[in-house]
Amino acid sequence: MTAALLSREWVGQVALLAGSLLILLAGIGVMRFPDALTRMHALAKASTAGVALALLGASLTLSQLDEVMSLLFATALQAATNPVASTLLTQAAYYAEGIPNRLDTVDELADAVGRTDGKEFGRADRRAASPDSTDDVTSPGGD
Amino acid sequence: MIVATLIALGAAAALFLARLVIGPTLADRVVGLNGVVIVGMVLIAVDAVYADRNAFLPVLVVLAVVGFVGTAMIARFLEGRGR
Numbered sequence: 403m404t405a406a407l408l409s410r411e412w413v414g415q416v417a418l419l420a421g422s423l424l425i426l427l428a429g430i431g432v433m434r435f436p437d438a439l440t441r442m443h444a445l446a447k448a449s450t451a452g453v454a455l456a457l458l459g460a461s462l463t464l465s466q467l468d469e470v471m472s473l474l475f476a477t478a479l480q481a482a483t484n485p486v487a488s489t490l491l492t493q494a495a496y497y498a499e500g501i502p503n504r505l506d507t508v509d510e511l512a513d514a515v516g517r518t519d520g521k522e523f524g525r526a527d528r529r530a531a532s533p534d535s536t537d538d539v540t541s542p543g544g545d
Numbered sequence: 546m547i548v549a550t551l552i553a554l555g556a557a558a559a560l561f562l563a564r565l566v567i568g569p570t571l572a573d574r575v576v577g578l579n580g581v582v583i584v585g586m587v588l589i590a591v592d593a594v595y596a597d598r599n600a601f602l603p604v605l606v607v608l609a610v611v612g613f614v615g616t617a618m619i620a621r622f623l624e625g626r627g628r
Contacts, residue, residue, distance in 0.1 A: 414594065415546045415547075415550075415594065416546075418550055418587075418590065418591060418594060419546060419549055419550045419553070421587060422549075422550045422553040422554050422557070422587060422591075423553050425553070425554065425557045425580075425583060425584060425587060426553040426554070426556055426557040426560075428557065428580060428583075429556065429557035429558075429559075429560030429561050429580060430560060432560060432561060432564050432576055432577065432580055433560040433563060433564055438570055438572040438573050438576070441564070441573060441576050442572070442576055445576050445579060445580055449579075449580060449583045452583075452587070453583055453586060453587060456587045456590055456591075457586075457587075457590050457605075459594075460590035460591070460593060460594045463594045464593065464594070464599070466599065468599070468602075469593060469599045469602055472602040472603060472605060472606055473590065473593075473602065473605070475606055476586070476602075476605040476606045476608075476609045479606065479609040479610065479613075480586070480609045483609065483610075483612075483613035484613070486613070486617075487579075487612070487613050487616035487617055487620070488616075490616065490617050490620040490621075491572065491575060491576075491616055491619070491620045491623070493620070493624070494572075494620040494621070494623040494624040495570075495572040495623065497624050498572070498623050498624055498626070
């Protein structure tokens with residue numbers, strides 16, 4: 403407040419730059435990761451943090467009430483909906499036919515939905531494997 | 546400061562657009578499109594900070610809502626169709 407180096411505009415602009423750098427990191431991850439699921443991972447984490455940081459920094463520099471409230475509302479909305487949307491998209495890509503997902507060590511969702519052997523395509527196998535094993539399919543927790 | 550911010554956002558937008566173009570599956574293209582929308586949201590915030598213009602701030606809220614609804618719709622669509 404007193405020093406010019408720690409003024410509100412400076413902190414807000416630094417937070418905006420840091421958020422932009424996090425989004426750049428998300429872009430590098432989306433470009434370089436080898437698989438659809440890992441790309442979603444990179445986009446979801448880094449871009450949620452980056453958007454929250456950038457919009458909170460922008461709301462620090464502004465002073466009118468409507469500007470600050472729309473920025474805070476957009477931040478809250480993005481922080482609430484971006485992980486949900488990413489989870490929906492990841493589950494859809496896991497169940498969709500034709501999208502290879504290489505899960506190297508542990509596949510907990512396969513145990514949860516009753517997919518037994520390590521095939522690469524989800525939904526048709528799950529339909530084919532569901533009649534003989536009817537009731538051991540426990541529904542996954544959330545959704 | 547604004548130059549570094551715009552360079553970072555421009556590079557991120559280029560990477561997301563490249564993933565949107567060359568993505569092998571539909572899920573990769575959705576990831577790229579979501580990233581482009583996020584870069585647009587932060588660009589609106591940058592415009593509001595550096596140009597003292599608050600006319601585009603409601604667009605930010607609308608983009609947040611529309612991005613979520615669009616991603617959820619494409620997820621439902623992708624679950625039935627695949628690739």
